[in-house]
Amino acid sequence: MARFEARIDVSHLPGILDPQGATVEKALPALGYTNVTQVSVGKSIRLVVDAADEAAARAQVDEMCHRLLANPVIEAFSISLAELV
Amino acid sequence: MARFEARIDVSHLPGILDPQGATVEKALPALGYTNVTQVSVGKSIRLVVDAADEAAARAQVDEMCHRLLANPVIEAFSISLAELV
Amino acid sequence: MTRPDETPAATPLHIQLGMTDEELAAVVDELGRRPTGLELAMYSVMWSEHCSYKSSRVHLGRLPTEAPWVLVGPGEGAGVIDVGEGIAVAIRIESHNHPSAVEPYQGAATGVGGIIRDIFSMGARPIAVMDPLRFGPLDDPRTRYLFEGVVSGISGYGNAVGVPTVGGEVVFDESYAGNPLVNVLCLGVLPKERLILARAEGVGNLAVLMGSSTGRDGIGGASVLASAGFVEGSETKRPSVQVGDPFEEKKLIEACLELLDAGLAIGVQDLGAAGLSCAASETAAKTGAGMDVDAARVAKREPGMNPVEVLTSESQERMLAIVTPEHLDEVLALCARWEIRATVAGRVTDSGRFRVFDGYFDAVGVPGENPAPPLGDDPSRVSSDNPPVADVPIGSLGDGPLYHRPLAPPDSLAERQADDPRAEMRKRFPAGTDLSDELLGLLASPNVADTSWVWRQYDHQLFLNTVAGPGGDASVLRLKETTAKALALSVDGKGRFSALDPKVGAQLAVLEAARNVACSGARGMALVNCLNFGNPEHPEVMWQFSETIDGMADACRALGLPVVGGNVSFYNESHGVDIDPTPVVGVVGLIDRLLAPPPGIGLRAGDRIVMLGQTRPELGGSEWATRLGLRNGRPPAADLESARLLHELVASLVTDRLVDGIHDCSDGGVAVTLAEMAIAGEVGFRVTIGDATMCFSESASRVVLSVAPDRLNEVLGRAGSGRVPAVVLGDAGGAELHADGAFSVPLPAATRAWRDAIPSIMRAAPVVG
């Protein structure tokens, strides 16, 4: 049994507009930032999972993302794993 | 002038309550995931910034985090930069 | 973060904890020995100004608190009044000024959470929140940041916890630039038999801690935030920022009310300032019993938390229920159903002492289990010969020091009062000056302008009670639990008037709130106050406080309004400058039979416009004078008897449906009142008011009516027999706001100025922390 920390990065699917990103981008010039573009705001989820090995951990986290942590209708996700020792 | 993509990871300061993470963690066993702990839900912000060099880009993004993108009173943030070519 | 074990050795612990040498001596006296670290920490929080009212108690006793319909007066979680048909109403107001200055969203959010707990801990279902807010001038980006954050916090927490925010106040004045005021009122309804007090009795009964786990957040919050004045930057306080969890609180509301409906609790107490030490000791002290607490039984959020942290933590969303051992399993099951944590943390004794252990209950067989320790924590030791880490006379925590602080009027006061704005105004606006721009300017002042930018962000309709929501004078809530009764609510504060004469200012605040309530046809039933003041160690501040109490007492007596609860917030200062004394009052009134919504503030085309009450040349502290930089003079006179007569007349005119529209005069005077009535009714008017002073004077106890021509005589007749002065100002009609020789403004222009003011400021340049 091993223990892994997973970082899941949830972002908007291309083509799905991102109200938060749009609002932040609109706000920036008035703050003097005229050189910033393509702002998008997503989620960053961290968790610790116990699994036999990295493959098993990744498989479970991937399933958790599909079922709960992300909404496939509007969101994409990427997973990075690190073993905790 | 160079162009950088910044990824900003916003999380809760230690000791600051994370109701979202706690609620998600509580929900997981019912879905059959009994081996997951320390769930925390934060923000993941992506943006593109034009700057003279990486140092300048980092300095500006750091300032933007303090002023707008994160709430230093309750949130910690980390910045990763990648030059776009 | 102020944690005893982390503070530099240099300053003695009690000083770091905000205690004076005298207070430490009193503790040593009380115990006959030096206190342990935990004992000292508990005393420091319990004896802080915030918890002990040590500076204000000697004055608060002068307020009238009794009436036949008062079921619970000051001193409990909330005041409770009987509204008939077996239904009671609980009401309370609190300040969250300092936390909101540190972190506006969470400060306001946790303020809402705290006041709601006060209400359902009495067995009442919270059905309404009101939020009187005060900030510096809105053209300052820091103010916009605070305003935006506070409103979002109230919206974010209040909406999610499922309690509608049905009204409030927003005031912008330089006096609050460094120290915003965030007050929150909550009202709840309950069947009389569900009323419950925070009492712990019956040896062997158990104190069950419900809700959130206990964390390091908010440790020393009460002492640090409320005792030490708010300091620039405030890095040191940041770690004690609390994050609210409205979802946890919503579950707590449902679980607690179910618990009480099932008769499973002897007493319930919310955990607020001073956390577990206050809740556990207070409940037992009230009955003369004793209480043992086992810190090891408390579910901790972080590894390695010591008993000091556990007992003084002010983590949000926690309640303490006193239950019999027979009922424990039922209580735990009920909590499990609502998915909230519940652990036996205390046991009622007859020792008359408050004792804290760390790992003891298991050994002596107190029912209940130890919660799983947080990751990385070693389970706390358990042994029956485990000595208490604190052991104090239970009454002593609650009965802190009592200060008779010196009083003295501010030196500048007489001078300021003598400097009346009138002369200067006559110079600037000689007879015949066109005042149209003055009126437009006033309508666009954030203190007068449309506040829907704020309350559109609040769910103000939940529970299907809101007959009149924000946007009028008082908010009106029907009581579905009764045949046809309804409540009217208004919150008001008059800081500028109080600065010029705190006694009169307090009276004017009471009169305005009561007047708003009368305008919806209600009879005033009770008042709660939130007293926002500066540093009580300044004699001027304590003088202002004492005068305020006297003024409020007079006004409440004259109107027959019992004070059923309140809250004192001192140390509202920045850079050593105290805020204007700002008593905020909430008045709740009762409408016996609500058959249709009250008329509202709109004019109706073809109606006659009648003014009740008397206009005097009173500009001191008025919105108009202040806008033009004149902050001196005397506030308007507060004639309590004529106010009482006016309120009686107005309420009867409304309940007998004799008026089509009604609006009281306040900020900006009758000119603004008429403009607001025109905007609401979407129709203009032609009136005769008089010169600039008469247009913008803020004389108290005035109400403007829109009356159908065929009802005019009856209305005037009733005014006469009611001994209330009444004049016909003119007629409603057309698309022009016209006052002879004073102003003439097209309705659309007035509407735009009033409606766009706050949104356009908040749209301009995004706010920055």
Added chain:
Amino acid sequence: MSARIGVVQFPGTNCELDVQHAVEQLGGTAEILFHAERDLRGVDAVVVPGGFAHGDYLRTGAIARFSPVMGAVADLAAAGGPVVGICNGFQVLCEAGLLPGALQKNAGLKFLCETVELRVDSTASVLTGGARRGDVLRIPINHFEGNYVCSPETLAELCDEQRVILRYIGNPNGSLDDIAGIRNAAGNVVGLMPHPERASDLVLGSDDGIVLLRSLLDAATERAALVAS
């Protein structure tokens, strides 16, 4: 016989009593179905009401859709029974896959509690059956996440099959194609952001929501008759 409406209560739901009140004012009977229950006690229709199920944490409706009661709700929907999601309930039905698309944060990034005007664009649903196409209704909205989004394909499908039942007149939240409410192909599953129960009594300012709640009651009564026979 009067129709029996089940009103789902998740932890964090807060409009269940309001819906119950409004239904009973119209002569129906409504009972609360706690989310942990697995069966619907034979109710003729289900309303998933507004509020903040599970605090709206992670995503609105994301956790709620896994509650035991949702299995039974899905079964009722599959069997053609009336299922209506109001506000948070709409979000839950989307997450549960009973309706297409999703609801994001309002374009203005502000919570909105105000009365809006809606146009009835399809009457082929359990909620709009009694209304007329083109009717304009004044009904309150009360949400932060009411900004409807879906894929272009889904949108095309919704439009072609007239499955958009209500559209905003003056879009308050940025919703795609002014969408305020949609239905499934069969018309028995409906989701909408506005709160008809808040417009069911003139003393509260509008009773335009009654035509919708009545339609639901009629659909429930029909369903009851069908099941009985």
